[in-house]
Structures are given as structure tokens and as C-alpha cells.
Amino acid sequence: MPLPIHLGVSAPNSEPIPDGYWTGMPLEPRPGAQVRTSPLETTVIDWDQHGVEPRWQGMETADCVAALLPGGSADASRNEFERLREGARGRGEPLLIVSMLGYEYDDAPRSMFNVFGMFDDTVMFPQGIFGVRGRRLPTGGPRPSLSSGLTAADRDLGTRLLNRPKDAPWWTLSLLDPTEMASEPARGQALPRLNAEFKSILVDGLGNPLVAVLIARDEAWRWYIVPDAIIWDTVVDWLVQQAIPAFVPHAPRRFRLAGHDVGTAWRTRAELAAQAALADMEIRHSTERAQLEADLKDAGQAATLVRDGLLHGAGDELVQAVEQVLDDAGLSPTNLDRSEKGTWSADLLVGLGSRKQLVEVKAVSGTASESLVGDLLRHLDTWRSAKPDLPVEGGTLIVNHQRRRQPEERERTIYNRPELVKANTVRVVSTLDLFDWWKDSNWSAIQQAVLGCPVAAPPPPPSTVTASEEDVAAESSPRGILRWLGLSGRSA
Structure with missing residues (x-):
């Protein structure tokens, strides 16, 4: 059985989704500007090869284990997202979400929160006032780097996204909490707060997040923010091969996804032996990597004194x-x-x-x-x-x-x-x-x-x-x- 994944875009050959759907902020484009369209509308993905059943806009979402570019403006899309979230909650599984911030060809500000040009694009969370804002960086900067302390799956995503074209734009990310803009609660009412942790995956030379994930503190969802000019086929592959097995481990077994964990009690001796050997190898690799990273740091410090x-x-x-x-x-x-x-x-x-x-x-x-x-x-x-x-x-x-x-x-x-x-x-x-x-x-x-x-x-x-x-x-x-x-x- 293929894994059902929700896509917040129209099915191929259907009516296009109105501009602004993915940010929840339908704004008029500037004169002569290209009208934004979702990259998933023009990207050809072999869903069968990934073992995925795409659930387009208007299709059932309650049993989906992940979502790509979920919408936030129309009532129908809000209902789809609510069913998606309730389904994951009912199964006791975290929901994986991937949203895109920034458009490669369009550098016009596209956010209703773009006060005094402070940022250029926004991803808003459906049925909420929170989101992530981005500021487009000048081209030609240094290559981004991976953050420390990443899980294996998040590190894999960051490594894949480092392969974007050299001249592709980046956006620095920060959490958008409009309640912080209020000087005081209205009539003594307590303002809501986003109960989630904002973690960077890729950072620029100043340590600012370029790719990030918001993780609900109750672990009910993981929301990834990625830039434009990426290969969406590799994001789907990452979801199936890395993220879902790591964070939603029961899903591959439930849908009998080939090559994934079927439970220790149902594995053969050969499978268990190979699995144990692989675990040992990963421990050795982790230990050796830590030692090599320490050696590199020491060598770099010594070289810097002489080089400078x-x-x-x-x-x-x-x-x-x-x-x-x-x-x-x-x-x-x-x-x-x-x-x-x-x-x-x-x-x-x-x-x-x-x-x-x-x-x-x-x-x-x-x-x-x-x-x-x-x-x-x-x-x-x-x-x-x-x-x-x-x-x-x-x-x-x-x-x-x-x-x-x-x-x-x-x-x-x-x-x-x-x-x-x-x-x-x-x-x-x-x-x-x-x-x-x-x-x-x-x-x-x-x-x-x-x-x-x-x-x-x-x-x-x-x-x-x-x-x-x-x-x-x-x-x-x-x-x-x-x-x-x-x-x-x-x-x-």
C-alpha cells in the first residue's frame, strides 16, 4: 500500500489555486511581475517509484502521514488541514509538514506583515496567527553550513538542500509571533503563544537559519521550512526514506512500505544480524567522525595562528x-x-x-x-x-x-x-x-x-x-x- 501524502495544490489539469494560497495572504502582484504558482504544479514526480499516493486539494487527508505545501486561506483547505491534524492526533503520531518560503523568480515583498520592508515572504500556519518570516539575502554569499546537534534525518535533509544551484537565492528565517507586536493584551485577555521549538538546519555565515524546523513541544508535529529552487523529487524521497521512518515509525509498517521496519518480533536471524552489524557500524562511524572533527578543529586552530x-x-x-x-x-x-x-x-x-x-x-x-x-x-x-x-x-x-x-x-x-x-x-x-x-x-x-x-x-x-x-x-x-x-x- 502506498503512503498517502497530502499536497496543498490542485491535481494536474485542474483549476489552479489562487495566488497567495500557500502563504494565506492573497496579495495583488506588482505590475509586470510573474504570478506565483506552486512548484509542485510544474514538477513531475514519479509517485509510484517512491511508494506514495498523492492526495491533492479536495481529497481526503485524515489518513495522510505528511503534507507538502499545505494551504491556509480558503475554508476548504483549512478543513483539509484540520482533518490531517486530527487524523495524526488520533493515531498518536506526529504530523510531518514541509512548506516553502520565498520564490526564486520573485523578489517583491509578499507578506501582509511586511512592515517597513523588514522581510519579504511569510509562511503562515493554518487556523493560527503564527508563522515564519523570511528576508531574501543578496546573491553570491558563502555556502551555507549544517547546524550542530541535528538528528540523522534532519542532517540528511540539510545535506540534500546544500546541492541547490550555486546562484539560487536564500532567505533568512525567523519565527513570526504577531502577539509580540502587541503592547499589552486586549482588555486583560491573555495572548496565545506558539508552544513549539524553532531549530535551524542550515545557517548562513552569521548563524542565521536558512532551513529550519518547528517542533511542537508535545511532539504532535514537525514543520519544515525550505526555500525555492530545490528538487522536490528529492524532498519526497527524503520524506519516505528518512523522515517518516525516523519520526513516524509505525507508518511504514502500517502501509507495508517495502524495505522498512516490520518489527523485531517478525524479523529473521539474518535480518537481525545485519541490523545489529549496521548499528555497530553507525556507532563506530559516529565515534570516528567525532575524533576526526576534533582533529580537524585542532589542526585548524594551529594552522590559523601560522597562516594569519x-x-x-x-x-x-x-x-x-x-x-x-x-x-x-x-x-x-x-x-x-x-x-x-x-x-x-x-x-x-x-x-x-x-x-x-x-x-x-x-x-x-x-x-x-x-x-x-x-x-x-x-x-x-x-x-x-x-x-x-x-x-x-x-x-x-x-x-x-x-x-x-x-x-x-x-x-x-x-x-x-x-x-x-x-x-x-x-x-x-x-x-x-x-x-x-x-x-x-x-x-x-x-x-x-x-x-x-x-x-x-x-x-x-x-x-x-x-x-x-x-x-x-x-x-x-x-x-x-x-x-x-x-x-x-x-x-x-
């Missing part, structure tokens, strides 16, 4: 991010600003084995000044005078430059002037390259770029500026470069 520091940071934030990267690459960084109690030296001392190197870390809003090279050379001179017992081979300048731009819009090379590139004796590394190597765990590339270790590593990208001894000759001495940069008169 390297790509957007300055000062201590940038130095700490670079220090973490070099430590991950095995270069044992020492923060000199903390250990040496002063700024006469570079930011970091790094080493691999017996090889030591000073590292200066800088952030600039625009193009990096060539004087940064001179600053590092003076630090090298000062270090060699103050720390003869701890010799260093050279220095590396790590620069986060062009910070006013988005990372993907920045140039990869720090210095392009041929004279500087030819004469430079310090290594220059972009934080963009450093981040790329770090996220791919390419430790040998970091060692090669920062320390110049003779390790097997891919060639450094163009932003790592080096010069051979033959190229720089006499001009390549620290004092010579300082003179060439016009910095020889500055004190170290």
Missing part, C-alpha cells in the same frame, strides 16, 4: 609565526628579542647542526625598502663583534610585504632591481613562499631557503634571492653593500 601570522601579521605576531615554521622545519630558532633583552640583534637565531644564521623578520604595507637589507647587514656586523664565541654564517631576511593587498594579489619576489639582486649576500624569503612550503610540510625547501643547507630540495622559488661569490666579488662585502646602499653613516 605569515599572510597578514606584523610585529610579534609575524615573528611568532615565522618562529613556529622554522621550528617545524627543524631549524631550532631562538627568539633574540626575548633572550638578548634588546633590539641590537636580529629577531631570530637559527641553526642546523653546526651551521648558524641570523633571521630578520619584517612586515611592510607596500613594496619592501632596500634599507631592510642594510639593517640586517648591520645586525650581522654587531653580532660578530659582540658574540665572537657564537659565529654565524650569514643572515636571512623574511618579509611579509604588500600587506594592503590580498595574498593572491601580491608579487612573489621581494626585490627586483638587478643591482641589488646581483650584489646581495643575504638570503631574502617571502612569507608567501614560506607558507606554501610549510602547509605542504616541505621542510627541506625551508631549510634550503633560510639556511642554504646542501640538502635535497626543490629549487627555491624566484623570491629567494641569492648571489654567487663570483657575481658579487669585492662589492659583496658587508661594508661595501652598506656603502652602496648609502647606509654606512648610520650607527649599528
